[in-house]
Amino acid sequence: xxxxxxxxxxxxxxxxxxxxxxxxxxxxxxxxxxxxxxxxxxxxxxxxxxxxxxxxxxxxxxxxxxxxxxxxxxxxxxxxxxxxxxxxxxxxxxxxxxxxxxxxxxxxxxxxxxxxxxxxxxxxxxxxxxxxxxxxxxxxxxxxxxxxxxxxxxxxxxxxxxxxxxxxxxx
Numbered sequence: 001x002x003x004x005x006x007x008x009x010x011x012x013x014x015x016x017x018x019x020x021x022x023x024x025x026x027x028x029x030x031x032x033x034x035x036x037x038x039x040x041x042x043x044x045x046x047x048x049x050x051x052x053x054x055x056x057x058x059x060x061x062x063x064x065x066x067x068x069x070x071x072x073x074x075x076x077x078x079x080x081x082x083x084x085x086x087x088x089x090x091x092x093x094x095x096x097x098x099x100x101x102x103x104x105x106x107x108x109x110x111x112x113x114x115x116x117x118x119x120x121x122x123x124x125x126x127x128x129x130x131x132x133x134x135x136x137x138x139x140x141x142x143x144x145x146x147x148x149x150x151x152x153x154x155x156x157x158x159x160x161x162x163x164x165x166x167x168x169x170x171x
Contacts, residue, residue, distance in 0.1 A: 002158050009151060013066055016144065018064035027055040047127035054124075054134040061141025068145035069152060073099060096149050103146025110139040 034048040067073055080091045116122075117132040124131055 002155055005047065005151060006155060007149065009069060012144070013043050013069060016062040016065040022054040023059035027052045027059070044058045050124050051127045051129065054129065057134045057139050061137040065144045065148055068099070068148045069137040071152065073145070097127045099149050103142040103149070107139040108111055114139065
């Protein structure tokens with residue numbers, strides 16, 4: 001079962017990495033087109049800055065999923081690495097649990113804002129783009145981060161538990 005979950009996570013990560021790459025490439029393409037227009041034709045794209053900002057938000061909050069799965073999110077590594085091994089493991093676990101709690105809190109507090117943006121059809125000024133889309137990337141990204149950290153902890157715990165019971169066997 002754990003292998004199936006890990007396979008599912010790999011599929012999810014492939015999707016989120018692809019979305020992040022598309023957002024980044026699109027942002028660069030819009031910026032390039034805007035530069036060409038501005039310097040060669042004396043005309044800039046009025047909505048370019050806004051859409052590039054939204055694309056970067058999408059890139060960050062979909063790309064963060066791989067960071068969470070790999071356990072490379074921001075933490076106080078300098079302090080933690082100076083601790084004895086047992087306390088280091090406890091501090092790392094606490095850090096992961098705080099990450100999950102923060103992801104839950106951000107998602108819960110962002111949801112009413114997302115609902116209001118959708119209900120009132122709020123749009124950006126220059127591009128007339130629905131604000132619910134870039135704003136929803138924040139709770140989506142944090143939800144996926146929290147979920148992936150939780151899955152990583154469970155997978156590690158299950159593998160450690162199976163490894164302790166199967167002393168001398170290869171994994």
